[in-house]
Amino acid sequence: MNAHASDxxxxxxxxxxxxxxxxxxxxxxxxQVVVVVPDARKVHQLNPTGSWLWRxxxxxxxxxxxxxxxxxxxxxxxxxxxxxxxxxxxxxxAAFLATLQQEGALEVTPSDALRQxxxxxxxxxxxxxxxxxxxxx
Amino acid sequence: MTEVLSDLRAFxxxxxxxxxxxxxxxxxxxxxxxxxxxxxxxxQKGEMDTAQVCAVIxxxxxxxxxxxxxxxxxxxxxxxFRDIVAHARSRHFAVRLMSNGLRIDDNLADFLAEQxxxxxxxxxxAMTPEVHDRTTGVPGSFEKTTAAIRRLRARNIAVDVAMTVxxxxxxxxxxxxxxxxxxxxxxxxxxxxxxxxxxxxxxxALNLDxxxxxxxxxxxxxxxxxxxxxxxxEEAPPPAPNPLxxxxxxxxxxxxxxxxxxxxxxxxxxxxxxxxxxxxKGPVEVMRESEDAALLGGxxxxxxxxxxxxxxxxxxxxxxxxxxxxxxxxxxxxxxACARALTVYEHQTGALAWESPPGDAPTGPxxxxxxxxxxxxxxxxxxxxxxxxxxxxxxxxxxxxxxxAGSPAAARAREGFVPATRLARSAGISTNQST
Ligand code: SF4
Ligand code: SF4
Numbered sequence: 001m002n003a004h005a006s007d008x009x010x011x012x013x014x015x016x017x018x019x020x021x022x023x024x025x026x027x028x029x030x031x032q033v034v035v036v037v038p039d040a041r042k043v044h045q046l047n048p049t050g051s052w053l054w055r056x057x058x059x060x061x062x063x064x065x066x067x068x069x070x071x072x073x074x075x076x077x078x079x080x081x082x083x084x085x086x087x088x089x090x091x092x093x094a095a096f097l098a099t100l101q102q103e104g105a106l107e108v109t110p111s112d113a114l115r116q117x118x119x120x121x122x123x124x125x126x127x128x129x130x131x132x133x134x135x136x137x
Numbered sequence: 138m139t140e141v142l143s144d145l146r147a148f149x150x151x152x153x154x155x156x157x158x159x160x161x162x163x164x165x166x167x168x169x170x171x172x173x174x175x176x177x178x179x180x181q182k183g184e185m186d187t188a189q190v191c192a193v194i195x196x197x198x199x200x201x202x203x204x205x206x207x208x209x210x211x212x213x214x215x216x217x218f219r220d221i222v223a224h225a226r227s228r229h230f231a232v233r234l235m236s237n238g239l240r241i242d243d244n245l246a247d248f249l250a251e252q253x254x255x256x257x258x259x260x261x262x263a264m265t266p267e268v269h270d271r272t273t274g275v276p277g278s279f280e281k282t283t284a285a286i287r288r289l290r291a292r293n294i295a296v297d298v299a300m301t302v303x304x305x306x307x308x309x310x311x312x313x314x315x316x317x318x319x320x321x322x323x324x325x326x327x328x329x330x331x332x333x334x335x336x337x338x339x340x341x342a343l344n345l346d347x348x349x350x351x352x353x354x355x356x357x358x359x360x361x362x363x364x365x366x367x368x369x370x371e372e373a374p375p376p377a378p379n380p381l382x383x384x385x386x387x388x389x390x391x392x393x394x395x396x397x398x399x400x401x402x403x404x405x406x407x408x409x410x411x412x413x414x415x416x417x418k419g420p421v422e423v424m425r426e427s428e429d430a431a432l433l434g435g436x437x438x439x440x441x442x443x444x445x446x447x448x449x450x451x452x453x454x455x456x457x458x459x460x461x462x463x464x465x466x467x468x469x470x471x472x473x474a475c476a477r478a479l480t481v482y483e484h485q486t487g488a489l490a491w492e493s494p495p496g497d498a499p500t501g502p503x504x505x506x507x508x509x510x511x512x513x514x515x516x517x518x519x520x521x522x523x524x525x526x527x528x529x530x531x532x533x534x535x536x537x538x539x540x541x542a543g544s545p546a547a548a549r550a551r552e553g554f555v556p557a558t559r560l561a562r563s564a565g566i567s568t569n570q571s572t
Binding site: 020022023024025026027028029030031032034035036038039041042043044045046047049050053096099100103 | 138139140141142143144146147150151153154156158198201202203204226229230231232253254255256293294295
C-alpha cells in the first residue's frame with residue numbers, strides 16, 4: 001500500500017468509528033464468521049475477506065472500548081493485509097461496512113458517515129466508485 | 138462479502154465442518170408446571186451455581202459455539218437468570234430461551250428485548266384453556282402463557298411456539314397454527330412423547346394412536362401446503378432419501394447438551410453421559426475427547442440393524458434416543474417410528490396394503506412389494522454389528538443394567554425400561570457393565 005488511507009479518504013470518514021452492533025451475536029465457524037442479527041431475524045455468513053475484516057474490527061473495537069474502532073485504521077490494516085492501494089481498499093471496505101450497517105450488524109459513528117462519503121451498501125446504486133475515482137485522481 | 142443464511146444452513150455449515158456451533162444448558166432443575174407428558178424428573182440432579190454456569194458459558198464461547206439455548210426445568214426460576222443471560226450476551230452468543238412463559242411479565246420481556254435475545258421457545262399445548270391447563274397441571278397457565286407470547290412479540294422478539302401433540306390435544310393443532318400466524322410466531326409441533334428420564338414409560342400412553350396420528354399428519358401437511366403456495370417453488374424442502382451413509386440426525390456432531398448438574402450429553406434425550414464439566418473441561422472438549430461421542434457422531438443408517446434394509450427409510454424420522462427408550466436399543470427399529478413412517482408412506486403413495494397380515498403395531502424392516510403394498514422383511518447381524526454392540530454397550534441400555542436383584546431398577550430393567558443414569562447411580566448400580 002503506497003498511500004496512507006487518510007491521504008485519500010473522504011473527510012466524512014476520517015473521524016468515523018465502527019463497532020459490531022451490541023445487539024448481534026457472532027462467531028467464527030470453521031474459518032468463516034457468522035453474524036446473527038436478532039432484530040432482523042437474519043444470519044449472515046461472511047466470506048473469507050469479510051471474515052478477516054470482521055475479526056479485525058471486532059477486536060479493534062473491543063480494545064478501543066465503547067467508542068469503537070477508528071475507520072481509517074481499519075482501512076489501513078485491510079489495505080496492508082491484502083496489498084491494496086488505499087482507494088481500492090476504501091471502496092471495497094466501505095461498501096461492505098455500509099451493507100453491514102444497513103443490515104443492523106454494525107454501528108458506525110457518525111451514523112451517516114459512509115453515506116456522506118458516498119458509499120452505498122453493496123448492490124445499491126451509489127456514488128462510491130465515482131467518489132473513489134475522484135479521490136484517486 | 139456477506140451472504141444471508143437461514144439458521145438451518147448456518148447449522149449445516151457447522152455440521153459439515155464438525156464444529157460444535159450450538160449448545161444447550163439446562164440451568165434449572167425445577168419447574169413451575171407439572172406437564173403430564175414431561176420426560177424430566179425435577180429436583181434430583183442439583184444445579185450448577187452462577188459461577189459454574191458462567192464458566193461453562195465461557196468455555197463454550199472459547200470453543201466457538203454461537204447458538205446457546207438456556208432451558209430447564211424452567212430457566213427463569215433461577216434468581217440469577219438475568220445475570221446468566223447478560224453474561225452469555227456479553228460473550229456474543231445468539232441466546233435462545235426455552236420457557237413455559239409463566240414468569241415472563243412486562244419487566245422480564247423488557248429485559249429479554251434489551252438483551253437482544255435471539256428467540257424464545259414457549260410451550261403451549263392447546264388453544265382451549267382447560268386443555269392447556271390440564272396438560273400443565275397449573276390452572277390459569279393458558280392465560281399467562283399466551284399473554285407472555287404476545288408480550289414478547291410486541292417487543293419484536295422471535296417466538297417459537299412448541300406444541301407436543303397428544304391424544305387429548307390433537308384437535309387443537311389447527312387453532313394453534315392460526316394463533317401463531319396471528320401473533321407472528323413460528324409453530325414448532327412435535328407428535329411424540331418420550332419416556333421419562335428414569336425409564337418410566339407411562340407417558341408414552343399419551344402418544345397419538347395410529348388414526349389420530351394420521352389426522353394430525355394430514356392437518357400438518359395441508360398447513361404446510363398452504364404455506365408453500367406462498368413461497369417460491371425453489372424454497373420447497375427437498376425429499377429426504379436417507380441414504381445408508383447418511384445420518385438420521387446430527388446428534389453428537391454439531392451440538393452439545395449440559396445437564397443442570399454439569400453432565401455432558403449429546404442431546405437432551407439420548408441416555409448417555411460423556412463426561413462432566415467440573416473436571417476443568419468445557420462441554421465441547423468433553424465431546425471432542427470422548428471416544429463414545431465420536432462413535433455416536435459416526436453412526437449412519439447403515440449401522441441401524443433392520444432400518445438399513447427397510448424400504449420405508451425415506452419416509453422415516455427415527456431417533457436414537459427414542460429407540461433406546463422403546464426398543465432398549467439405539468440401533469434397532471421401534472414401533473412408534475415404524476407407525477409414523479407407515480402413515481407418511483400411505484399419505485404419499487395414496488395406498489397401504491400388506492402382502493400378508495402384519496399383526497398389530499407392525500415393526501419393520503419393511504419391503505415394498507409394489508407401490509402401496511408392503512411386506513415385513515428381515516435383516517441379519519454382521520460381525521461388525523456384534524463388535525459395535527460390544528464396544529458401545531450404552532447403545533442398548535435396557536439390555537445392559539447390572540442392578541441388585543429385587544431393586545426397583547432391576548424390576549424396571551426386567552420390564553425393558555431404560556434407567557436414568559442418575560437414579561441408577563443413586564441406587565448404587567452401574568450402567569456400564571454387560572450382564
Ligand atoms: S437422538 Fe433423537 S433427540 Fe437426540 S438429536 Fe437425534 S433425533 Fe434429536
Ligand atoms: S420404518 Fe421402522 S424399520 Fe423402517 S427405517 Fe423406520 S424405524 Fe427402521
